[in-house]
Amino acid sequence: VTGLVAIAVGSGLAVGGALSGLVRAMIGEMANEEAQTRLGRIPRALIRLALHRVPVDLRDDLAAEWDSELGFVLVGTEGLPLTRLLRGTTFAVGIFWSAGAIAAGFGTVSRRRAHPAVALALFAVFVWLISAVPPATIMPTPSSPLQPMSRVHSSKPSRVRFSGNCPGRVRCRPA
């Protein structure tokens, strides 16, 4: 009887240990995936924050530009989450940091001047709380390769005409 009990206890412990290991592995994997997803949202979240630093009338326009450019910044980083994070965040941090200068450059005054510490705290909270950021629907997909400019633009602008040859780096069209 004692031997049977020992076997039962041993089997129970083994099964419990296996289950525990399985659960831990699953939780670890879920945490990893969640962290990856949240970190992947950082660049777009930074751009959203940057948009709050520019006047309202510029926001839609700049949001469209920065979002689309971010998509191209991240091209080629599929399956490389760390590279994707670094490249996207570098681009977005630059945008966030210079949002005031960009607004001023367009001749408007930035609505907010973010103190770095405030901005950092706000950013940390914002990143953790965002869950409603739309998925990366605007990312170029592998099935739709990027188009060269010649295909994108129906006609090349021809506002400037030249005559003669243009030495140096400048390539001009002879009239």
Add this chain to the structure above:
Amino acid sequence: MPEVRLTIPVQHVLRHFSADITRPMYGYELMQGTGFRSSELYPILARLVAAGWLARERETVDPTLAGRPARFTYVLTPDGVARACQELGEHSARPPHWSAHLRVGGSG
């Protein structure tokens, strides 16, 4: 229109445009070409757009067909070409010979 201070980074961006002055360029493309970060490039582009040197236009693509959103392009305006030519010539040790051949908006 606001005046543009022709700082060295601004000159660098303009020189990049001058490589092919009729070709519209994307922001990221300019970042790669000039080596500037987004924090450096976009304020310069904004100043040049506000000053009328650059035209900023949205691509005419259908996002659903292209599979991506329309991007924004920057191209030198005729005024921008003339002024860039003049200013870069003044700031360059070697006069840009191509400036002598430039005809803006003319028949050539």
